Amino acid sequence: MFSNKENFKQAFLQKLEMMCGKSFGESTKRDQFSTLGNMVREYISTEWINTNECYRTSKGKQVYYFSIEFLLGRLLYHNLLNLGIEDVVKDGLKDLGIDLCALEEIESDAGLGNGGLGRLAACFMDSLASLNLPGHGCGIRYKHGLFEQKIVDGYQVELPEQWLRHGHVWEVRREDLAVKVPFWGSVDCKEENGELLFRHIDAETITAVPYDMPIVGYKTETVNTLRLWNAEPSAYPVHKDILKYKRDTELVSEFLYPDDTHDEGKILRLKQQYFLVSASLQSIILSYKKQHQCLHAFHEHISIHINDTHPVLAIPELMRILLDEEGMGWDEAWHITVNTISYTNHTTLSEALEKWPVRIFQPLLPRIYMIVDEINERFCQHLWEKYPGEWKRIESMAIIAQDQVKMAHLALVGSYSVNGVAALHTDILKKREMNSFYQIFPGKFNNKTNGITHRRWLLKANPLLASLISEGIGDDWIWEPNKLIQLRKYEEDRSFLQQLFQVKQQNKTRLASRIKEKTGLVVDTASIFDIHVKRLHAYKRQLLNILHVMYLYNRLKEDSSFQMHPRTFIFGAKASPGYYYAKKIIKLINTVADKVNEDVMTKEKLKVVFLENYRVSSAEEVFPAADISEQISTASKEASGTGNMKFMMNGALTVGTLDGANVEMMEKVGSDHLFIFGLTAEKVMEYEQQGGYHSLDYYHHDKRIRQVVDQLINGFFSDVDGEFEPIVDSLLMENDQYFVLRDFDSYVNIQKQAERTYENQDQWLKMSLRNIAASGYFSSDRTIREYAEDIWKIKSI
Structure with a gap:
């Protein structure tokens, strides 16, 4: 047809x-x-x-990628x-x-993710299928996803994301493959033929119904599967409030990342995590048993990858199945489990490494807790033999300590491979964050620098640029993205560079018309499009960016001799509903936007745009239009980043710190083809360990800093009494945890340098071309080949 x-x-x-x-x-x-x-x-x-x-x-080996998020886009x-x-x-x-x-x-947009973690998972699915590799995804079919963001009076307001209102044309419901997942209840233990047998009794069960989505490879015959689980009531429990049971059940697959500031939210998040891994493992094993008699060689045929700590319960759940349902002894079950499961760490932030209170974990998952407790006992015994008498070291490495279950520790002990997602990040894990585990398991640690699918982020999102590239070097780059390096032959070709400029202008015009349609704001396509789009988090330092905008505004207002190239600052970000500080920064960005955009004196030079409800489909319009890519996280805090790669591939130039994959981007493109500023990771870690940074010194000694910080609370912005005091407190009273004031001067200077370079169009276009040419390395095809060869040991079929 x-x-x-x-x-x-x-x-x-x-x-x-x-x-x-x-x-x-x-x-x-x-x-x-x-x-x-x-x-x-x-x-x-x-x-x-x-x-x-x-x-x-x-019967070749297959990989199953467990992720709490899959940010697929349209x-x-x-x-x-x-x-x-x-x-x-x-x-x-x-x-x-x-x-x-x-x-x-x-x-x-399928509402199944939040940020880089989920988008990475989606890129990986695309690359697995396009490389004909046997790899499937396992996730949750969130009815409402994260949330739909509305900006009302400058504030973020969260509405349910109604992505399933009209159904989802790509999914197939597989009711015949539904499984049961138990919670609460107790464990019955009895001895039979000299063996202890465990049974989870009086459990409240939830039915997990799979919805399968096809993942189509690029011009191949491979179509892999993303299986998303929907939580539905099982047979209604006797003597229970049926309506409450139905509601509690449906909540499990209703929202991504429920607010866990209270116990109710913690229980729901832990339920989601066990629901995902239990349903997925049951399904994988049912499928496996159709081909194999028993599970003794399970790890030789199946690889299970856990994307961050959310699916770590796969470790005790696989143990439970092998021990309680397959009748294996502990040692064999542990051997199979450890050799099946591999783990990616995505953070250096200790607060992002999940910990669950025992008082919540134990009653909700009684049998799983027993198994985790046993894993912990055996691991601590091993530590005691290695470090006799070193109680503090053992306590710091234990899986259960101080009445908390530490998920990252469980992942490190119960997997055969632990990888970081950029060279710098992996180095920090080995030398600092997970050094004690690295000393015991040096062979487990490895690096896999993140990548993006160039088919979506260049071929689909930027057809004008893709077409120009193919005209210049042929279309082999679509299959072999490293061939983008051939573009370097056009660095001195003025005609080609002019075509590159025209492509950028057309993409800027497209984004400008979208901005006008959504906000009513008219932006100048001859201005520098300076873009900062990602999750809103203090360490990503959207605050540094908006303080710099305030500084520029002050200069324009106060110094008639001050000259600057017109600049349009574009932000897009969602803050987690319970992350009040991040929501204050969204309010600040919108407050600055209102003031700047309405000022007749400055609006020809300076515009600020906040893109409401930033998501994959809007990202596809944003990346091709960017001149400057803001990658300004506090060095050592961003594990990798993937937005940095999407901007690079679309010819934007990076203003960034030496953090995450920015370091490798600089190595690939050359340090004179991006704009690096700020503290190094080593200096940040030195400050954190030894002290020596006093943010008040910068406030008192730099009048630019003093002016913008004071403006947050001195009435400069009307009708926001006290609104931004928490921001001022974080910068001054709490000593500026993410070194915003420390890097301010360096940031102002690098922005001046970027602007001067932009005004030399020939130089800028050469730098832009060089970035596109070097971006092939950051394709997720390269990343997935490394995972397939080094970790999963899977082969193209």
Whole structure:
């Protein structure tokens, strides 16, 4: 039906009438989108079935990627592109008077993630399928995802994300594969034939129903599976409040990251994590047993990867299945478990390493707690033999200590591979954050620098640039992104560089019209588009950026001789609902925007835009339009970043610290092709360990800093009495944990340098081209090949 546009048109019209029960003339855009989506999914089905059959018969090793987030974005155009049928569909629809781009707008972003963690998982799924590797995803089908962000009077307001309101055309419900997941209750222990047997009794069970989504490889016959679990009531428990049980059950797959400031939220998050791993492992083992008699060689056929600490309960859950259901002894079960599970760490922030109070963990997961307790006892015994008498060291490394279960410690002990996500991050894990574990398990630690799928972030998001690249070097780069390096031959080619400039201007015009449509604000496409989009967190230092904007505004107002190139500062970020400090920064950005954008004296030079409800589909318009990429986290705090790579691949120049993957980006492109400022990771860690930083000194000795900090509380902004006092307190009274004031001067200077460079267009375009040429290394295809070869030991089928 997709062989040519005439066949497609005929099939489309027939399908629409069958599905919608109305003529084409009466159909809505949503009818047309649903019709096309269903046609594409049916087109995929044959290869999806064939892929699964191939995996079953080949009996090669497969990997299952467990992640609490999968930030997929819209899939219609992405699937058309990967299937190689976008031109036929686009032309056929055009004949019918339908704009494919308009249909794409109908699709909601799947609300299954928050930030880089979830987007990385989505990029990895794309690369696994495109490289014909047997790899599947396991996640949760959140009914409302994170939240839909509205900005009301400058404040973030959270609304339920209604991405499933009209169903989801890409998913297939597999009720026949539903499993039960138990909570609460108690453990019955009895001896039989000299062996202890454990049974979880009086449990409250939840039914986990899988919804499968096809993950289509780029122009291959491989279609892998993303399995998302939906929480539904099992048989209603006797003597229980049925309505409360139904509500408690459905909450498990309702929202991503429920607020865990109170016990109720903690219980729900822990429930979600066990729900994900228990359902997924049961499903994997059911499938495995159809091909293999027993689980003694499970680890030789299956690799399970846990993306950060959220799915760490896979370790005790696999132990439980092997011990209680398969009747194995501890040593064999432990050998299989440790050799099945690999773990990626995504943070150097100790507060982000999950810990659960025993008082919550033990009653909710009684059998799992017993197993974790036993793992801890055996590990501590091992430590005691290695470090006799060193109680403090043993306590600091224990999995259960001070009435808390430490998930990162469980991951380190119960897996065969632990990787960081950038060279600097892995180095910090080995030398500082996890040094005591590195001393015991040096062979487990390795680095896998993150990557992004260049097919979505360049080929799909920036077709103008992709087309220019293919004209210049052919299209082999789509399969082998390292070939982008061939673009360097055009560094002195003024005609090619001018075409590169035109591409950027067209992308800026597209974003400018979107900004006008959404905010009513008119931005100058000749201005520098300086863009800062990512999760809102203090360490990512959106605060440093907006204080610099305030400084520029002050200069423009007070110094008539001050000259600057017009600049449009664009922010996009969501703050976690319970993260009040981050929400204050959103309010500050919007307050500054109101003041700056309405000032007749400065608005030709300076604009500030906050993009509401930033998500994957808006990111696809933002990255191609950026001139400057803000990657200004406090050095040593950002594990890797992937936004930095997307900007680089789209020709933006980085203003950044030597943090995360910025370090490797600098190595690949050369230090004179980005703008580096601020403290090094070593200096930050030295300050943290030995002291010596006093933020008040910077406040008192730098009048620029004093002015912008004072403006937060001195009435400079009207109608915000006391609003920004927590920000001032964090900078002055709490000694500025993320060194915003320490790096302020360095940041102002590097921004001046970036602006001067921009005004030399030839130099800027050469630097931009050099960044695109060097970005191939940061494709997730390279990352996934490294995981496949070094960690999972899986092969292309």
